[in-house]
Structure formats: structure tokens, C-alpha cells
Amino acid sequence: MYQTLIDAATLAAHVDDPRWVVIDCRHDLMDPASGRDAFAAGHIPGAQFASIDDDLSGPKTGQGATFRGRHPLPERAALVETLRRFGIDDDSQVVAYDAHGGMFAARLWWLLRWLGHEAVAVLDGGLPAWQAQGLALPTQATPRAQGTLTDRPALTRTVSSGDVLANLSTQAFTVVDARANDRFRGENETIDPVGGHIPGARNRFFKDNLQADGSFKPAAQLKADFAPLFASPSQAVMQCGSGVTACHNLLALEVAGLPGAALYPGSWSEWCADPARPVSTGA
Known part of the structure; x- marks a missing residue:
């Protein structure tokens, strides 16, 4: 497996x-x-x-x-x-x-x-x-028979925008943002009309999980890279622009032997859509 x-x-x-x-x-x-x-x-x-x-x-x-x-x-x-x-x-x-x-x-x-x-x-x-490796790339589609997958207990965790808002006071977990540095700082209005990040969030650009050839860094290197960001993965929440590339950080954590972090699915695009929610800019 x-x-x-x-x-x-x-x-x-x-x-x-x-x-x-x-x-x-x-x-x-x-x-x-x-x-x-x-x-x-x-x-x-x-x-x-x-x-x-x-x-x-x-x-x-x-x-x-x-x-x-x-x-x-x-x-x-x-x-x-x-x-x-x-x-x-x-x-x-x-x-x-x-x-x-x-x-x-x-x-x-x-x-x-x-x-x-x-x-x-x-x-x-x-x-x-x-x-x-010079392996084949056919163009024809290959339909498969209908599968029988069932919904079983989740192996992951999520938090809501309400949880993240409450955390601004409780500081129960650390939010880690997977967006590029300029977007985190609020300097890329082309992608993020409302720039910045959730107050108190840390930045870990998902591409920093990769080596030059696009493969993942070794587990020990990933573990060392994530170590300064939070005390324990159980007290960490991954987010990004829309809940997609945050999953890359979650995968990297699993590779590093650091399971247990949660995903904020709505991420920045949901957070910044409500002007009542606070926003930070800069490094």
C-alpha cells in the first residue's frame, strides 16, 4: 500500500x-x-x-x-x-x-x-x-467500470473560518499559509484582489517542499524545514488561496513523519471575502 x-x-x-x-x-x-x-x-x-x-x-x-x-x-x-x-x-x-x-x-x-x-x-x-523514463503517453481514454468506493471515517481534520477567527484570541493552533511570499505579504493583486494573510499566520510556500527536479525533498529535510513553524503538527492548520496547495504542505508533513495537521478548506479566498475579518500584510 x-x-x-x-x-x-x-x-x-x-x-x-x-x-x-x-x-x-x-x-x-x-x-x-x-x-x-x-x-x-x-x-x-x-x-x-x-x-x-x-x-x-x-x-x-x-x-x-x-x-x-x-x-x-x-x-x-x-x-x-x-x-x-x-x-x-x-x-x-x-x-x-x-x-x-x-x-x-x-x-x-x-x-x-x-x-x-x-x-x-x-x-x-x-x-x-x-x-x-521514456514511458508511454497514449492519447486515447480508457473508461473503467463503475467503482464501489464507500465513505469511511476521515483520516484528516478540518477547521472552519469560525475556528480560525476564534483562534486569533485563543492561539490554540498556528496557521501556515502555502501561498507564494508576495501573495502572503499582500503584494500580488492580480491573484488576490484583497492582499495579505490571516493575522499570526506563518508562511511556507508549497514549492519549498520540492527539489530542483520537482520531486519531494527527503523526509529529514522536510522535518527540519517545518520544525520552526509550530510546536506540534496537531497544533497546526494548513491553508493557501483556496484549499488546494495547502494539501501539498499536508502531504509534505506526512512524508516528514509529522502527521496530524488540519486543513482550513476555505483558506484565504473565503477569509478575505468578509471585510469584518482582520487582515495582516507584510512579512
């Missing part, structure tokens, strides 16, 4: 195993159609395509037209049906990949753990690692 990362050679040895399900999570926040287009141009054999916007996120507005962020969590039942459509069973080994160091694949990794599915891993190095 692979639960965090898997290398390209190991995946290649199992692509014909009917118990293995490979999911292509390629995406571009500025060009939502690019992931599906890239999949059609070539993908890992047998892979299914999952859209970050359509398959791995829920409606942006909740009851009373409350804005829930750019990529809110889907309803659990709806997510189960989506993942069954990809052919996932309770005993499936799922492998998620993208071409961006895992920044989108980690979202599917986290969502499956949210549904209680342990056997899910991210392809370390993503599609470039697959291509580096």
Missing part, C-alpha cells in the same frame, strides 16, 4: 493492474481548460482525468449565498459518486499525478483520505518523472 509518494518506475510496473487507479489532476488556475487539453494530448496509460474545478471542488456558495472560497470541499456523497465514476473501489491503490510538483495531485490525495481511503499516493516528480 502506497500512502504518500510513489516513484515512476513503481507506477509503471503496475499500470496494468486492475486494482490500481491512476488519476490525472493537471490544472492551470489561469486557464481551467488546459488540464483536460493536456490529458487529451497524452497521459499515463489507463489514467482518468479529474478536474479541480468540476470534480474535486463543490459549489462556491453555501446556504444564504455565503461564499465558501474558490475551491470549497465537495459534499462527501457527491465526491464518493465522482470517485466511483473513476473506477475507485475500497481496495484500490490510487495514484494521483500532475505536471506541477504535486500541487494539484495533493488535493485528490487529501480528499481520498478525507473519505477514509488510505491507499492513495502522489507520483513523485509528476508527469516529468514519467517522461524522463
